Amino acid sequence: MSGIELEDEKMSQPLQPYAKSCRFVLEEKFGHTTDFCLEEISQSGCLGIICYLKTMVDLDAIQEIAAMLQVDGKGRQFGPLEEEAARAYGSRIFTTMSLQYPATLREVMDHILNGYMVICWDGLHEAIAVPVQGGEQRAVSEPTTQTVVKGPKDSFTESIVTNMSLVRRRIKSEHLRFESMTLGVDTRTSIELLYIEGITNIRIVNEVRERLGRIQTSSILDSGSIEEFITDSNLTPFPLLLSTERPDSIAGGLLEGRTAILVDGTPFALLAPVSIHDFFQTPEDYYLHFYIATFIRWIRYVAFLIALLLPALFVSVMTYHHELIPTNLLINLMAQREGVPFPTVVEAFLMELTFEVLREAGIRMPRAIGQTVSIVGALVIGQAAVEAGIVSNAMVIIVSLTGICNYVSPSYSFASSARLLRFLLIILASVLGLYGTLLGVVIIVAHLTGLRSIGVPYLSSTAPWIMEDQDDVFIRLPMFLNRKRPRLLMPQQVTKQSWPSKLLGRKGGGSN
Template sequence: MIKKMMKKFLSTKNSPFQNEPEQKVFHQQFNGDLQIIEQKLKQAFGNTADLIIENIQFGQKQGLLVYLNTLTDWQVISSKILLPLTEAANQQEQVFTESDWVDFGQETFSGAEHTFIKEEQKIIDDIINGQAVILIEGFISVLSIKVLSFENRGIEEPTTQTIVRGPKEGFIENIQVNLSLIRKKIKNPALRFEAFTVGSETSTSVYLAYMDGIINKKILQEIRKRLNDIQTNAIFDSGMLEEYLVDKTFTPFPLLYNTERPDTIASHLITGKFAIIVDGSPFVLTAPTTFSDFLSVSEDYYQPFLMGSFIRMIRYLSFLIALLLPSFYVAVITFHHEMIPTQLLISIITQREGIPFPAVIEALLMEITFEVLREAGIRMPRAVGGTISIVGGLVIGQAAVEAGIVSNIMVIVVALTAISSFVAPVYSFAVSTRILRFGYIILASILGLYGVFLGMIFLVAHLTSLRSFSVPYLSPIAPFKLQDHGDIFVRVPAWASKKRPSYLQTEKPSKQPDYNTPTPPKKRGGAS
């Protein structure tokens, strides 16, 4: 009954949902009538103050110059459009036919990026994208000239994925700059950029990047299909686009890799993956991705392979500490006292004497407090954010211990867990670890170590079931492929890495030919 009433309400003429303005699309071609097109432009843009429609004189014909002054550079319009038109008028240059107008435009504006269009909807789209259009009475060809002007943030060092050794440049919010940064890294004609437009109301430019002749064609076909099938009203960042591209799987783990680093994206493209660049976002997406991708960074390949392998193993260890340490502490303190050495057990019991809460409440209280401090440090102004988080942690931790709310050992456990969580190179991956940590603490409080191990079994099973564009998330661990383990837990020397990952099924499996490292010169004999 309620459903029928709601359906009837929504179908009535007085429904508030029917009063929303519909987007007007102009499918027909421009017929050369300036009055009609001027009315349509004012109808499409409404009373917006930044729409400029200027009457111009072109020989014996009337014309219109239309642009948005919030997206264009007036100096460029004056020098590249108005000045040539004025000179042509002073020289009394006559244009009689459509072909004369096209020839004049190609000759006069050859120094500017321009094109001729005929569709009315294309005229509106070009104006929105920062173009200036020139319409001449009686001619159906409309000249569109690029005069786009934006204030861009300069290329800076990435803020979320800093490294010690390696390139320091990072992506910015300008998509053309981001494309040029990738092109600068890969000087290869096989690098392809395909343009898409996503968002019915924002018309956000999205580019698909890949290496032709390397990427798996089935994966390329799938990402094209997913991009074309997106139906949404707005896209403002790559994070919003990510939810429309990943498989419908309920998981806390990210299935697309995101980074601010052009060298990382270039490396993934060379490997056989694709990248998604979104206009207005400094974070570029890449896939197919695996679990091991989130525990490796580009700096691993800029350091000697022994050092890179050691640091990578530290990251895996930090992941386990951030995920399991609080739950192990709760399980041992609650159920498994016999696992603790006697002297350490006596010390812990002495510290916990007078604590009013059980270990699980103590752990959850401290973890939630630290998460609040972490979030406050991120959202506060940068000048005081770090101070708030550090001072807040020290003051609250010390005061909680002195007040007898938590023990010293719990503060140490939570602090070590928090530090380990910061080791994760990708923020979205670290967040998934923080979410799962609370679940393991609850399991440990109910079933002890059995609950922790049961949770690990379910976690491995869940990771094994995940796919990123048909590639198993735990590749090459599950399914196990020995030939791909040269770049998972440790990194082999660069000269020994000859094949691309087999789980990507690239068209060109070989990455580089066989190469023998230089051997030291033989010692010469003594002086004769």
């Protein structure tokens, strides 16, 4: 450990003004990795090196820069302590580029690792880092997990620069802030913290920044790892940060007064803080007519409740409370169960587990054999099991309805919580009937009331009840009436628009 610290100290000392020594250290540091290119250049007796990682740069740009250096053929002799020499030199040759001037070895290496081409000259106390980032990246495409019918069709990619520009293009405001940091000792992943100055509550920004700063880890490969580091509690099946690949989602969240975290190398960005209701909303709600949007929101809530509760309710009613079922239906159900050898709870578990297995297989299997699995799955679950008398028809309906309802949720990680809790509720239902199911629900509600997302109560707007926020929770009021940002986020600027003029007239010019 002390060896590493000692080395770090050496690395953070000012750069020696000798290209040779730089070359020596860099070659030692990067070892024999094949993508590290280091070339010596010399002009009228003055020695320099250029170095870059060819996997990280745009090779055409390198060619151009090499040409520029050639043009500047007359060479330079730098005075040994000339202060601004590197800057003067850099700005003379590369007039239009945003250059960086790393002054320590650590900085030089960071720039090389981030796709800069670094030039060191004898006699310069600073190196010149030219941005030539390139390398393979995916083009912006349609989102794969959060699709919409109406609305923007772009989604984040693995490149953080692209992602930043996707957000910036939506919020052309000088108040939008990007704060970058590097996390992960080995991966040195770039992270951007986004917020809007003057809207986002500064305490929230500070809290997120502080939590990000506390992360000590070797690798960050996806925003999911960051989520687990900065979340308020890991002892919960519910996601406390919202992860999305939609730029309009992120932009909308920022404008409401949230912070966003972009992570290099993944199309999934994080929004924080969030309340439970944000997992029932999509950006599409705002692009559709508000009647429809409100209706769809309600469908989502109901679907979530079905996905969570239906099997448990069915098990408890079939096991303990026959009297709740209308007689004709009860006769039907009982007739179906005639030949089934298992108690309802076993049946439920059997089918739920089968469904979960099929679902997991559906995600992992190679595309080519998808057909086979779906046919087998449909036949196994749908027909053969019923005909063989292993499960009843009703249970198949219940399980498939539950499964479909689970897919309604706009957030994959939120839907997963229902998947997990469903099994807990089935067990409680099988032991204590409806009483057990209700106990389970009470436990879940109590648990939810205790949760916080970056300090904001998870059930905000409902519990604690915030009347002013109700224009955009269960009901989405039309845009011109939705004048305030959500209070639960304590935004610095609550009002986002004034009353529209046609209403103003009616209200007698009253503004507020």
